[in-house]
Amino acid sequence: MTDNSSGKGGTRRRKGSAIAAIDTGARRGLRTRVKSAKGRKISSTRWLDRQLNDPYVQEAKRLGYRSRAAFKLIEINNQFDLLRPGMRIVDLGAAPGGWTQVAVDMVGSKQGRGQVVGLDILEWEGLPGATCLQADFLDPAAPDMIKQALDGPVDAVISDMSPETTGHRQTDHIRIIDLVEHALLFAEEVLAPGGIFIAKVFKGGTENDLLNRVKKNFRVSKHAKPPASRPESPEAYLIATGFRGQNNAADDIANAELRKDDGWSPVE
Numbered sequence: 001m002t003d004n005s006s007g008k009g010g011t012r013r014r015k016g017s018a019i020a021a022i023d024t025g026a027r028r029g030l031r032t033r034v035k036s037a038k039g040r041k042i043s044s045t046r047w048l049d050r051q052l053n054d055p056y057v058q059e060a061k062r063l064g065y066r067s068r069a070a071f072k073l074i075e076i077n078n079q080f081d082l083l084r085p086g087m088r089i090v091d092l093g094a095a096p097g098g099w100t101q102v103a104v105d106m107v108g109s110k111q112g113r114g115q116v117v118g119l120d121i122l123e124w125e126g127l128p129g130a131t132c133l134q135a136d137f138l139d140p141a142a143p144d145m146i147k148q149a150l151d152g153p154v155d156a157v158i159s160d161m162s163p164e165t166t167g168h169r170q171t172d173h174i175r176i177i178d179l180v181e182h183a184l185l186f187a188e189e190v191l192a193p194g195g196i197f198i199a200k201v202f203k204g205g206t207e208n209d210l211l212n213r214v215k216k217n218f219r220v221s222k223h224a225k226p227p228a229s230r231p232e233s234p235e236a237y238l239i240a241t242g243f244r245g246q247n248n249a250a251d252d253i254a255n256a257e258l259r260k261d262d263g264w265s266p267v268e
């Protein structure tokens with residue numbers, strides 16, 4: 001298992017990596033392309049180097065995945081054994097569709113088993129076996145749009161939603177937590193008992209309220225950083241399993257409805 005995704009050209013082995021090996025010929029080819037790209041003085045050389053040296057990018061291309069992110073879901077699932085044939089899955093922040101492709105394969109929706117509904121704020125190309133929606137998930141109409149596409153209760157809500165990062169750690173935390181809170185609220189509305197919630201977070205951003213809520217409404221919750229997640233990135237995944245059911249979550253949904261009403265001041 002090899003990963004040199006640090007972008008520094010170093011080769012490291014990471015436990016649980018979905019990528020077994022990168023063939024040496026391909027490596028040689030990559031090095032040549034990096035050199036020639038540098039030779040042509042492409043302005044985004046660092047980004048390009050990282051892409052060309054990243055085995056996940058190459059493997060995603062080889063296997064026809066739309067993004068390297070696909071491997072994050074594969075690795076999370078290899079580790080925790082969560083997604084199964086016949087499940088109904090909602091995929092938030094789905095574009096360009098790597099997670100959606102993995103989810104379709106895992107539930108078997110191309111063979112008429114289970115269901116996958118994906119949504120992204122960006123326009124994205126449809127995928128066989130999935131319902132691909134375009135909307136801002138923070139738009140109050142978005143949850144209903146997803147619910148209308150669903151054929152029944154959901155087994156897993158998975159969110160790889162990520163705001164455009166500003167580089168300002170605290171701002172980025174606040175933005176992603178807002179997305180995760182909305183995703184969690186939605187999950188609490190649509191999940192069947194026993195359901196699963198997976199969401200991308202930035203490290204240090206899920207303490208206190210959010211984590212307490214997850215702990216209250218799900219039997220097991222943990223954070224994980226799959227090998228495909230770049231080591232230098234603050235991202236990690238919140239994984240919650242064993243949803244305790246709608247009644248348990250009803251208070252949170254009601255409180256969130258109250259918080260939406262701007263006309264009220266908080267009572268000390």
Ligand SMILES: C[S@@+](CC[C@H](N)C(=O)[O-])C[C@H]1O[C@@H](n2cnc3c(N)ncnc32)[C@H](O)[C@@H]1O
Binds near residue numbers: 093135137138161
């Ligand atoms: C890391 S990418 C997702 C990659 C995807 N999981 C894959 O495997 O290809 C994060 C996505 O979150 C989406 N996103 C960010 N804010 C959003 C919002 N408010 N509503 C819907 N999607 C959003 C972005 O447009 C972006 O496509």
